[in-house]
């Protein structure tokens with residue numbers, strides 16, 4: 001054998017650089033399902049099932065095209081369940097001249113595979129991941145010499161370079177972003193009747209995987225009842241078309257809104273398909289741009305959505321590879337509390353957390369503001385150890401891959417990187433959640449109260465957080481207003497505190 005091409009669970013695109021120069025008569029593909037990948041964090045059943053089903057569909061696709069695929073199944077009797085060990089034994093068995101791998105999405109996996117190749121004394125060629133708009137080298141050169149790596153400036157460069165929503169060299173509509181028109185809350189009556197997102201029927205492969213996951217990972221969190229994620233490129237494209245037609249027109253306007261029993265609202269649900277490479281981000285951006293030019297959606301909606309993809313998504317990947325491996329150990333605010341056990345069950349009286357956690361366990365999904373300003377905000381204010389927070393997010397979401405999860409959790413949500421990602425901690429009281437959702441109306445607590453029996457824990461902890469970190473936060477000009485408000489606050493008296 002000439003080359004053994006490694007295909008990981010989040011590298012399921014046929015146009016991958018891994019296949020450049022692939023010769024069916026000399027080369028083969030290696031794929032492996034390793035339980036360790038689902039247990040190193042206590043993964044949600046839906047997350048495990050999605051990876052396995054999409055991988056098995058990709059294997060079938062390659063095999064139908066006459067590609068020789070060595071595929072290690074989770075239920076193979078002698079599976080060691082370690083990627084490194086499985087690769088080592090494949091090298092011993094097939095004796096390829098070279099291993100080929102596209103940049104993985106996880107530093108740990110990269111290290112493991114490099115180690116396996118080194119031990120086996122075989123050349124490992126690492127090729128770039130072309131599914132991103134910005135390569136890791138390009139990000140590094142953008143970052144070098146800059147004091148601050150702000151997403152907004154990176155985003156503008158991406159727009160210019162890839163000629164997205166441009167009029168000559170200028171942004172269409174004269175502005176780079178339409179944030180002020182976006183991010184509204186829903187009317188008190190709620191979103192009204194929403195069309196359900198397109199669902200995908202479970203074929204034999206998916207049904208088999210669901211049974212396997214239920215059997216092998218029965219004690220893992222979450223339920224498989226609502227599994228309806230796209231597992232092939234065709235399904236992912238249908239999901240994209242469904243979003244563009246039925247939800248994009250209100251995406252920007254309500255992207256921060258939350259509503260009980262409405263997990264999707266106007267969100268795309270495309271992150272998992274893009275992260276597994278079933279769907280190319282260029283296709284997604286092109287479809288949103290085309291919807292604008294066709295007059296089907298307004299500029300603020302299209303721009304608001306496109307910014308998430310060529311802005312945030314690319315930027316967090318750049319941050320991850322620029323700062324790893326040290327990034328994962330950062331803990332700027334010195335947070336050391338353990339993650340509450342009820343994060344795995346949703347058993348809490350706090351209505352916002354109850355709904356967000358239950359939705360997470362039911363669907364493996366919560367949208368950005370639920371992740372940032374409900375679960376993330378709680379952990380930040382409560383001083384939970386960022387590593388435990390990171391491991392929880394990596395485990396429970398269907399789209400979780402470390403390159404995107406870690407900077408979002410550690411940086412954006414927990415401010416544990418000391419401001420690399422976010423120019424200030426995303427802190428707010430319960431009043432923010434009240435403004436953006438209907439959660440508070442069904443809650444025993446009152447978001448406006450910071451003390452007393454009905455005090456909202458978010459509101460109480462918000463002021464405590466500002467007080468605790470006052471000296472550090474006062475140095476940040478973007479926190480001055482919040483610190484000023486803190487200074488105006490009447491202190492809680494001793495007798496009130498014991499009430």
Ligand SMILES: Cc1cc2nc3c(=O)[nH]c(=O)nc-3n(C[C@H](O)[C@H](O)[C@H](O)COP(=O)(O)OP(=O)(O)OC[C@H]3O[C@@H](n4cnc5c(N)ncnc54)[C@H](O)[C@@H]3O)c2cc1C
Nearest residue numbers: 267268269270271308313367368371372399400405408409
């Ligand atoms: C604490 C925390 C953890 C997160 N973990 C993940 C994760 O593991 N995997 C993941 O893909 N996203 C993660 N995100 C980002 C974001 O929440 C999800 O991408 C989004 O909720 C996925 O749902 P959607 O496809 O319906 O997105 P939409 O709201 O429809 O957004 C469109 C697309 O934009 C991209 N996007 C939006 N915001 C971000 C962002 N901040 N970073 C990167 N891409 C973004 C996604 O690809 C998404 O599909 C996290 C955010 C936070 C605050």
Ligand code: SF4
Nearest residue numbers: 350352430440443456
């Ligand atoms: S009152 Fe506080 S705890 Fe209750 S739902 Fe609102 S923000 Fe959450």
